[in-house]
Amino acid sequence: xxxxxxxxxxxxxxxxxAEFMRQLTLLTPAERDQEHVPAILWSDPRVPDRVAARxxxxxxxxxxxxxxxxxxxxxGCGAIAIPCNTAHGWxxxxxxxxxxxxxxxxxxxxxxxxxxxxxxxxxxxMGTVATLEMGLYQDGLRGGGWDVIVPPPEDMARLVSPAIAxxxxxxxxxxxxxxxxxxxxxxxxxATAVVLGCTEIPLGVAAGPALPFPVVDTIAAxxxxxxxxxREGATPAAVA
Amino acid sequence: xxxxxxxxxxxxxxxxxAEFMRQLTLLTPAERDQEHVPAILWSDPRVPDRVAARxxxxxxxxxxxxxxxxxxxxxGCGAIAIPCNTAHGWxxxxxxxxxxxxxxxxxxxxxxxxxxxxxxxxxxxMGTVATLEMGLYQDGLRGGGWDVIVPPPEDMARLVSPAIAxxxxxxxxxxxxxxxxxxxxxxxxxATAVVLGCTEIPLGVAAGPALPFPVVDTIAAxxxxxxxxxREGATPAAVA
Numbered sequence: 001x002x003x004x005x006x007x008x009x010x011x012x013x014x015x016x017x018a019e020f021m022r023q024l025t026l027l028t029p030a031e032r033d034q035e036h037v038p039a040i041l042w043s044d045p046r047v048p049d050r051v052a053a054r055x056x057x058x059x060x061x062x063x064x065x066x067x068x069x070x071x072x073x074x075x076g077c078g079a080i081a082i083p084c085n086t087a088h089g090w091x092x093x094x095x096x097x098x099x100x101x102x103x104x105x106x107x108x109x110x111x112x113x114x115x116x117x118x119x120x121x122x123x124x125x126m127g128t129v130a131t132l133e134m135g136l137y138q139d140g141l142r143g144g145g146w147d148v149i150v151p152p153p154e155d156m157a158r159l160v161s162p163a164i165a166x167x168x169x170x171x172x173x174x175x176x177x178x179x180x181x182x183x184x185x186x187x188x189x190x191a192t193a194v195v196l197g198c199t200e201i202p203l204g205v206a207a208g209p210a211l212p213f214p215v216v217d218t219i220a221a222x223x224x225x226x227x228x229x230x231r232e233g234a235t236p237a238a239v240a
Numbered sequence: 241x242x243x244x245x246x247x248x249x250x251x252x253x254x255x256x257x258a259e260f261m262r263q264l265t266l267l268t269p270a271e272r273d274q275e276h277v278p279a280i281l282w283s284d285p286r287v288p289d290r291v292a293a294r295x296x297x298x299x300x301x302x303x304x305x306x307x308x309x310x311x312x313x314x315x316g317c318g319a320i321a322i323p324c325n326t327a328h329g330w331x332x333x334x335x336x337x338x339x340x341x342x343x344x345x346x347x348x349x350x351x352x353x354x355x356x357x358x359x360x361x362x363x364x365x366m367g368t369v370a371t372l373e374m375g376l377y378q379d380g381l382r383g384g385g386w387d388v389i390v391p392p393p394e395d396m397a398r399l400v401s402p403a404i405a406x407x408x409x410x411x412x413x414x415x416x417x418x419x420x421x422x423x424x425x426x427x428x429x430x431a432t433a434v435v436l437g438c439t440e441i442p443l444g445v446a447a448g449p450a451l452p453f454p455v456v457d458t459i460a461a462x463x464x465x466x467x468x469x470x471r472e473g474a475t476p477a478a479v480a
Contacts, residue, residue, distance in 0.1 A: 014265040014276045021258035031409045036254045036285035040311070043261065045276035071280070071315050097439065167273045 004038070004230045007077030009068045010042035012050065012084035013168045016219060018019050018084035020036065023223035033172035036068055037230040042068040050086040054130035066097045078237070080105055081226045083199045084221055088240075089134045090222050095234045103225050105218055106140035106240035109195050112221035113146065116214045118193040120145030124186025126179070127197035137197050140240030149191055151182050160201075165218035175204025180211060187213050244470045247317030249284035249308045249341065250322035252290065253408045256459060260323035263463035267335035267380055275471040280315045282308040290326040293371035300329050306337045319343055319475070321466045323439045323459055325367055325403035328480075329374045344466050346380035349435050353386065353463035356454045358433040360385030364426025366400055366419070367437035377437050382479030389431055391422050400441075407440035415444025420451060425441070427453050 006024075010017030021041055031038050047065060052058030065087060074078060080102045082088065088105055095102060113123065115202045123146045125137040132138075138148045151160055159178035166175040179201055193214035196202045201219040228234040250257030261281055270276050289304060292298030305327060312320060322328065331369055335342060341347075353363065363386045366378040372378075378388045383412045393402055399418035406415040419441055423434045433454035436442045442457040466475040 009277065011273065011276070013273045014279075015262065018258055018261035018265055021261055021281065022255065025254040025258055026410050028410075032289075032405075033251065033285040033287070033408055036251070038251065038253075038286055039281075039283045041283065042280075043279045043280035043281065045273040046278055047273070049273070074314060075282075126325070156397050165272075168273055169274065170266050170268075181417045232476075 004233065005076055005080045006037055006039040006073070006226050006230055007072030007080045008039055008041040009065065009072065009080055010035045010041050010084070011045040012047055012087055013062040014043050014045050015167065015170065016083050016139055016201060017041055017043050019203060020081070020199070020219050020223055023220045024226060026218065027223050028227050032146060040072060040077055042071050044068055050084070050089065051128050051130040054089060054133065061087070062093045065090055065094055069094060069098045073098060073100060079229050083220050083222055085136065085197050085199060085218060086131045088136055089130060101115060101235055103222065103229060103235060104238065104240045105222050106136055107238055108221040108225040109137070109197065109218050110141060110144045110214045110239045111218050111225060111236050113144070113193060116193065116216070119192055121192050122147045122149055123188045124149050124183065124191030125197045126151060126182055126186070126193040126194065126201055128164060131197055136240065149186060149189055151186065155182050155185060163204050164198055164200045165174060167203050172203050172207045176208035176227060179204045180208060183211055183215070225234040244318045244473065245316055246277055246279040246466050246470055247312030247315070247320045248279055248281040249286040249305065249312065249320055249322045250281050250318040250324070251328055252287055253440060254283050254327055254408065255407065255443060256323050257281055257283050260439070260459050260463055264466060267463050269466050277467060279280060280312060280317055282311050284308055290324070290329065291368050291370040294329060295379050296374065301327070301345050302333045305330055305334055309334060309338045313338060314339060319469050321462050323462055325376065325437050325439060325458060326371045327439060328376055329370060331430055343462065343469060343475060344478065344480045345462050347476040347478055348461040348465040349377070349456050349458050350381060350384045350479045352456045353384070353433060356433065356456070358454055361432055362387045362389055362430045363480065364389050364423065364431030365437045366434065366441055367427070368393060368403060368404060371437055376480065377435060380467055383397065383479040388434045389426060389429055393424065395422050395431060403439055403444050406442045406447055408442050412447045414445050415449035419444045420448060423455070424453055
């Protein structure tokens, strides 16, 4: 039984946070409640919009993110998982504000690529405009030997961004077809795997038939490294 | 946007808590993150087993429950929801330990019976042995005009208790058939609706075809009253 308490800085969006808690449970080998990972989910959907902030059209989310970190520290958590890729654009400010280790979602995605046997080469990444513009995955996965391709601006505008909005409005089924089309297009351009680099995207992709190529669900990937931390104190190899 | 923060005392079991957070999101009318309910989930699966404690074969869970309440108070929560029916057997001790209102799951179930148009009469309740022995629903629903029947001991031992254990071990599909059989048997004995009075039970029942009679999912019922509290400050009419 773990004495380590995982802090989950969530609410971005809340459905992705709930799915993270579900994966944290389902991926833990356990026969009874007491073998599962203790965790505190700080689900604050009021964190200012990360994409708008990046574009300079909305307030800075960092103060609200730091308020959540303080709450998780006060509650006795020993490490932080953040089931929102775009929020990792503020990782420098968050790391400066807390002494707790933050289990980086790009490190988790890299571990999952290795787990699935995806060799160094070209991988596709779908995410919010802000995540892709900030280069979170382009920079982060380069250290593991992967070159990243992303959807062209017209696919982002027509397929990926609207699908993310559908999930945030609780319409996961409507998100499947556009996300599948954007992912297939990345594979047609040479990607050997596709990283679902926004935690809303796996929820949409799960609403239809499985895609016929390796896919990294960043919610499940972050849950896996969180379980390893809770059980062994391990933190993922830093690539990001 | 709500300024009220919901405190969720969870981890009993953790899969039910994750499903509660999912229902809290899906049942909230929202177009974007910022319209969802702020919530803090204190998921502590280390709470001593409630059924064993009731039987006198395990430690008292109250101290660990109160520790969670203290944490949720410190985090700024304004009300408490507990997605575990059996834990409500310690409601007197919990209410004595906190000034925050606790949204009682039996009150939530009564509201859901009314919402579904289930008239006063006989309803069936499935739950843990401890929940049924403590009379949480038998006493609680009487005030609303409902008489409660429960599975006989042989159905509890052969069907309901093993199915709850399957869900706690992450095997939700294995739980469907025994739960469906126990529910059908309550209807055959005159129940006009069946209350799934253990938060593991809706997870098992959702793993197969919908049951052909009114069913109260106590996870969703608690989520509905929690949303009403967050949006309007409303607390459910007390029957329990």
